[in-house]
Amino acid sequence: MRSTSRAETFPAHTPAASQIFTTVLSHGPLTRLEAARRAGLSAAAVTKAVRPLLAAGYLAEDADGDARPALGRPANLVRVDGGRALFIGVKVTGDEVIAVLTDLCCRIRLARRLPVTDHGAKAVLTSVAELTHELRTEAEDFGAPVLGLGIAVSGDVDRAQGTVRYSPFLDWRDVALADLAAMTTGLPVVVDNDVRALTVAEQWFGAGVGLSDFAVVTVGAGIGCGLVIHGRLVAGAHGVAGEIGHVAIDPAGPLCHCGNRGCVEAIAGDAAIVTRMREVTGRQVTDAAQAVALAHEGVPGAREVYASAGEAIGRGIATVANLFGPERVIISGEGLAAYDLFAEQILDSFAAAAFGSAARCDVQTRPLPFEEWARGAAATAIQSFITSSPTPTGKG
Amino acid sequence: MRSTSRAETFPAHTPAASQIFTTVLSHGPLTRLEAARRAGLSAAAVTKAVRPLLAAGYLAEDADGDARPALGRPANLVRVDGGRALFIGVKVTGDEVIAVLTDLCCRIRLARRLPVTDHGAKAVLTSVAELTHELRTEAEDFGAPVLGLGIAVSGDVDRAQGTVRYSPFLDWRDVALADLAAMTTGLPVVVDNDVRALTVAEQWFGAGVGLSDFAVVTVGAGIGCGLVIHGRLVAGAHGVAGEIGHVAIDPAGPLCHCGNRGCVEAIAGDAAIVTRMREVTGRQVTDAAQAVALAHEGVPGAREVYASAGEAIGRGIATVANLFGPERVIISGEGLAAYDLFAEQILDSFAAAAFGSAARCDVQTRPLPFEEWARGAAATAIQSFITSSPTPTGKG
Incomplete structure (x- = not known):
């Protein structure tokens, strides 16, 4: 975090306070008891953590009519004041x-x-x-x-x-x-x-909420992957991680910009698809939208380009599943515009290459615009x- | 843990107590202050945790002559009583x-x-x-x-x-x-x-002590991998993880027992090497030791079998490094008996297939007998x- 001026700071001075806040942020309004349970902290720790956050207005506490117990005081719900x-x-x-x-x-x-x-x-x-x-x-x-x-x-x-x-x-x-x-x-x-x-964003607010181990695989210009393992994003000891685009699946495959052959990205990235589409159809193709259009028009060979791309992506996802065994893989990225063209191949090649019960991983798609x-x-x-x-x- | 009789139990009733004990176990005799620092706990939490462990004899505390400060009481060292x-x-x-x-x-x-x-x-x-x-x-x-x-x-x-x-x-x-x-x-x-x-064992007592992210890759009858990420062993949501042997690197490669082609294990596992050695040399080869002997004798083609195996292992390790960026990869297993035959290929193909700074991962070998x-x-x-x-x- 870089800043040039003295900005407002968050009044949570301990990891426990950040953790409680994150828990309430991800899981919505919670009773203090439920927040403590989910964060694995004591009720006393939660009380200590929420006090300054309530005082500064980052958290709010409301009586919850629905959660009113048969006996005793109604249980208040703690929520983040988004505004x-x-x-x-x-x-x-x-x-x-x-x-x-x-x-x-x-x-x-x-x-x-x-x-x-x-x-x-x-x-x-x-x-x-x-x-x-x-x-x-x-x-x-x-x-x-x-x-x-x-x-x-x-x-x-x-x-x-x-x-x-x-x-x-x-x-x-x-x-x-x-x-x-x-x-x-x-x-x-x-x-x-x-x-x-x-x-x-997926871990805190999306399809990864509540999951300890999941992956986000993005398809488009590049083929990327974010991994959450043991509840934390994998960053890599040397700053490199999640490079599913550079999982090499075919030594006889096309040359990749990284210098290797047959990387997933060299087969299924936008540039690779465009290049291959030109070779296969002999048409002028300059971007992914045109490539998708050719396949939708039924130009001979065009669908096969997407089939190969889908197969490569599915094998990349299977490699991730075989190594880390995530609960869920979320496929997203602007490349999903072509999803109808390669969905079947992604799922089939994933299923074929997943080892044993790694195939039980929930592979789902989430079309997410750039916003x-x-x-x-x-x-x-x-x-x-x-x-x-x-x-x-x-x-x- | 399965047991038929009421066995002695460990007198640590909290995760903090287990954690302190594990810290002292892995890092040897430590002052309470150092144990607290390494475990990320308060001095009070350490004092509370060690008391029953000292009482039951699992931990011992000795005055440490070397650590005697210039002023004040000597710092005692806490250690596990192995006996x-x-x-x-x-x-x-x-x-x-x-x-x-x-x-x-x-x-x-x-x-x-x-x-x-x-x-x-x-x-x-x-x-x-x-x-x-x-x-x-x-x-x-x-x-x-x-x-x-x-x-x-x-x-x-x-x-x-x-x-x-x-x-x-x-x-x-x-x-x-x-x-x-x-x-x-x-x-x-x-x-x-x-x-x-x-x-x-490597995490607690071996080449993984103190590392948050590392992998153990074993070569031999099977090609396996244990992954520690964020300080914890990766188990896989569905029980499968670390299947580096079933990272498929060549769709034209040999058939694997898992049903896919070109898995690392189908190229570099003992059975694959023995089979390939028979094909290449035309000799009777029934086990890995004989295959190693043929390569050492310089029988034509025999060294190339190991070169291919080494290349496959190196590419498997690069896939692990590209996806999660471990600090260290420890290669072990009975297959290390052939290490002189494929060490160069492992390291070369790892370096070629590692993406960017993932190549800075420390790849080392540890010959570990079955004991x-x-x-x-x-x-x-x-x-x-x-x-x-x-x-x-x-x-x-």
């Missing part, structure tokens, strides 16, 4: 900057897009600043402060350092994005890999806000 | 039953082997009982009780239920091994997959002992 604070989340793609304003419960209040014409970090940063300014101006109507900005970028991102080490689609190397954006916007900034950000990815970026900003120490320790 | 309790660990292979007697610190005191001629569960159980009886008789000289038995078997093992669901090498299906062994020996019994058991695997089984028995509730809740 207490606002956050901005931004997703940067090769074509657009998508920004959302969310409340503390990560509900989207406003959404804006700007096209990207220049991929340079400076130009993208100008768009991010413009959208942020616009959303903050409109946020004044909501009567709550904007407390953080999350930016999600594909590629190798060092969240702790706030830098984009390498983003192939933007052609960025070692961009200190968090510092730059904090200077431009004056907000505390978190920069994270876009798939990890989406996974955080949901931007919401994931906002979720990382919320996460950082509620887990950061009130005493700044970073260099920002 | 306080004994455990038996058994590893079952297709050829032998290997049993060790360990102390509470999982140091091997005695080791015994019996050949397996009949793979049936009944015959193997008789051998396990015989070795257990022998070790318990000899254990009487050590003046400490034997408090548990751990059995490690390859294949799909349900530790919670104590059953071997499927073990291909033993040709077992749904064997309630923990119940059977508890009835035969009268000891509390833990049954676990052998690679997972070895991984527990170390049996020690892993003893480690699971110790683990179960120190984390089990004093009030039995199982059906045993």
